[in-house]
Amino acid sequence: xxxxxxxLVGLLLASASSWCGMVLAPLVQWRDLQPEKDEGxxxxxxxxxxxxxxxxxxxxxAMGCFHCHTQIIRGRGLGMDLEKGLGTRRSVAIxxxxxxTVMPGETRxxxxxxxxxxxxxxxxxxxxxLARRSILVKLFDPRSVNSASIMPSYAHLFEVxxxxxxxxPEALVLSPGxxxxxxxxxxxxxxxxxxxxxxxxxxxxxxxxxxxxxKPVKKGGEKGTNASPSVVVETHSAPPK
Amino acid sequence: MMTxxxxxxxxxxxxxxxxxxxxxxxxxxxxxxWTVLALFVGALFWLVAASGLQALSSVKLLMPGLxxxxxxxxxxxxxxxxxxxxxxxxAIPALMALLTWIQCRLGGQSLAGSLGFWIFGSMWNLGVLxxxxxxxxxxxxxxxxxxxxxxxxxxxxxxxxxxxxxxLLNVKLRAVREMHVSQWFLLxxxxxxxxxxxxxxxxxxxxxxxxxxxxxxxxxKQQMFFMTLLPGALAVVFYVLPKVxxxxxxxxxxxxxxxxxxxxxxxxxxxPQSAPLPAWMVSVGVVASTLVLVPILAxxxxxxxxxxxxxxxxxxxxxxxxxxxxVLALALFAVMNWVRNWSGVAGVVELSVFSKGMSxxxxxxxxxxxxxxxxxxxxxxxxxxxxxxxxxxxxxxTASILSVAAVVAGLILAGMFQGLQSNKLGSTxxxxxxxxxxxxxxxxxxxxxxxxxxxxxxxxxxxxxxxACRACCVPCLVDWAKDQRVEKAEVGR
Numbered sequence: 001x002x003x004x005x006x007x008l009v010g011l012l013l014a015s016a017s018s019w020c021g022m023v024l025a026p027l028v029q030w031r032d033l034q035p036e037k038d039e040g041x042x043x044x045x046x047x048x049x050x051x052x053x054x055x056x057x058x059x060x061x062a063m064g065c066f067h068c069h070t071q072i073i074r075g076r077g078l079g080m081d082l083e084k085g086l087g088t089r090r091s092v093a094i095x096x097x098x099x100x101t102v103m104p105g106e107t108r109x110x111x112x113x114x115x116x117x118x119x120x121x122x123x124x125x126x127x128x129x130l131a132r133r134s135i136l137v138k139l140f141d142p143r144s145v146n147s148a149s150i151m152p153s154y155a156h157l158f159e160v161x162x163x164x165x166x167x168x169p170e171a172l173v174l175s176p177g178x179x180x181x182x183x184x185x186x187x188x189x190x191x192x193x194x195x196x197x198x199x200x201x202x203x204x205x206x207x208x209x210x211x212x213x214x215k216p217v218k219k220g221g222e223k224g225t226n227a228s229p230s231v232v233v234e235t236h237s238a239p240p241k
Numbered sequence: 242m243m244t245x246x247x248x249x250x251x252x253x254x255x256x257x258x259x260x261x262x263x264x265x266x267x268x269x270x271x272x273x274x275w276t277v278l279a280l281f282v283g284a285l286f287w288l289v290a291a292s293g294l295q296a297l298s299s300v301k302l303l304m305p306g307l308x309x310x311x312x313x314x315x316x317x318x319x320x321x322x323x324x325x326x327x328x329x330x331x332a333i334p335a336l337m338a339l340l341t342w343i344q345c346r347l348g349g350q351s352l353a354g355s356l357g358f359w360i361f362g363s364m365w366n367l368g369v370l371x372x373x374x375x376x377x378x379x380x381x382x383x384x385x386x387x388x389x390x391x392x393x394x395x396x397x398x399x400x401x402x403x404x405x406x407x408x409l410l411n412v413k414l415r416a417v418r419e420m421h422v423s424q425w426f427l428l429x430x431x432x433x434x435x436x437x438x439x440x441x442x443x444x445x446x447x448x449x450x451x452x453x454x455x456x457x458x459x460x461x462k463q464q465m466f467f468m469t470l471l472p473g474a475l476a477v478v479f480y481v482l483p484k485v486x487x488x489x490x491x492x493x494x495x496x497x498x499x500x501x502x503x504x505x506x507x508x509x510x511x512x513p514q515s516a517p518l519p520a521w522m523v524s525v526g527v528v529a530s531t532l533v534l535v536p537i538l539a540x541x542x543x544x545x546x547x548x549x550x551x552x553x554x555x556x557x558x559x560x561x562x563x564x565x566x567x568v569l570a571l572a573l574f575a576v577m578n579w580v581r582n583w584s585g586v587a588g589v590v591e592l593s594v595f596s597k598g599m600s601x602x603x604x605x606x607x608x609x610x611x612x613x614x615x616x617x618x619x620x621x622x623x624x625x626x627x628x629x630x631x632x633x634x635x636x637x638x639t640a641s642i643l644s645v646a647a648v649v650a651g652l653i654l655a656g657m658f659q660g661l662q663s664n665k666l667g668s669t670x671x672x673x674x675x676x677x678x679x680x681x682x683x684x685x686x687x688x689x690x691x692x693x694x695x696x697x698x699x700x701x702x703x704x705x706x707x708x709a710c711r712a713c714c715v716p717c718l719v720d721w722a723k724d725q726r727v728e729k730a731e732v733g734r
Binding site: 004007008010011014015017018019021022023026027029030033061062063064065066067068070072074077078079080083084090091092093095096097099100101102103104105106107108109110111112142143146148149150151152153154155156 | 302318381382436437449456457468501504505509522588589659663
């Protein structure tokens, strides 16, 4: 090849066609992406996160949590996510419609968090307060919850301070040896509270048009249900104290 | 190692139109010496910094309590800084430096517009510094391998336009009109990166949707890995290889076929099967990853033919071994990239550390080893001296290859064990992490030895540059001092 221009034109053609195919075409396809209405409950999915949870997603990004946690459920035939109860269907674009930063992640060194909000809420925890508390303990000292955990401690999201006359209602309840010295308490900073709100807001279980949740087969007297499956998944081996 | 006066065995004699205008190799080297050396020093600084941080982050997976109170050294932040340092700090500027030198040598020309490269080097490195510090401080974008914050990315894009512009100007001004194979890949890498990088930065700034950013992130990663780092490494391989083998690249028709099929297939792959993108895109990506095997295998066949089947000849020099390491890494990458999409395999390896292993196979293996081979080849020519100890150069080459092998093999195997364990119903997170642990330890060991090897290279390049600087400056200073003395004596009289 003697002529630079010949190579230039070739490169231009190749890059323009791939750009149209791999960027422009999906953008055009997504132009009409809208929240979907659930006729049964007359609610829309997805809905916007609360302002606090939105701030929490920024903390999640800033801390690089997505280097260890995915937020992506794979469909049948690709891994065992559905069989393990990590979700009810595969993740699709609409799940991230309102996210300012979409962080599906590439590597699962810790459990997938796509539906963490659903599985962290135990029976009786109506407003999610208990879930948020146990998450905060985990963030402060992951190895107090699971001694073999490789998750980093995010103690810098907390303030260790002297207990004044009345202890703070926000202070963490930690297992002996995990917290501060006596006379001191561990109180979450606003970033930690926002992060906990974000994590409890993670829920992508609703059926959507492109990825419907399979309806359970009704057998005999059993009632079919579309509710979240009982989830006992890749979680810590010891229960939070 | 070859001397600077060695003839350029790069293309057949009939390619040599414009031969009469050619500048001698010694003059060419003199014209780009300090520009290229400065870019190398910057790139190697980032390689040492990034591989040091990488060693730390890989050890942290085994000892999570290590340096735990330091917020900016938590695993998630380190990973972002490492990818930024390796690709933007080391690979891109090192490729720019090597490609500039290669272009001058193949084009038979002195370097024109070296000021442009100095502007590129300083602005680019400042951008990388801002980005790495920004990511460590929590300003990363959240997109894997493209975590640059805007205040780092914007000056980098401007710097790149200047640097690539001057390099393309040099291509235009070449004395030897016929383009060598190495120059095709050079043009591909330089132009493609400029276009992909500026478009990605602009799109992510102008459009606010997170989904769009994600899409652009996947696209950019593929363009950077496949259409920049890979062809950049091939440009170096196709330059160094014929030198070491003392034979021209052949058969030309095969490499021509490989080049154009690669250009049209390469940019379409790279979408993970689990990505929340339209299903047709994932299918296109799988087909592209399969088809791209053809040009890559054709490239490897060209390498084999050029060597005349005698691959052992490459082992005689450190640059030969490193370049061969790069070609072998490419072969492995192409095959694994195809196999990872098989239905039984994808369900195991996707979303495990296997993906990170594959990325590092390309960045540290294909591109990194090729670039290190190029540096081994070029630095002695620029500094007019052999490496301090040629045997040290061989040791560095071998250590780099073995370290990369350990890093990549560790991650790929860890990913497989992790995936197999995690597909067992009822397996806990600790069991999954435990399954990967021994291989993660191997990878951490590789990271540590890679860091040590590259620190030694950085020291050696600094030392050689200092010696060259002394050799160049001392006679000038002596002359100047003599002049001064004469002047003073005249005034005194």
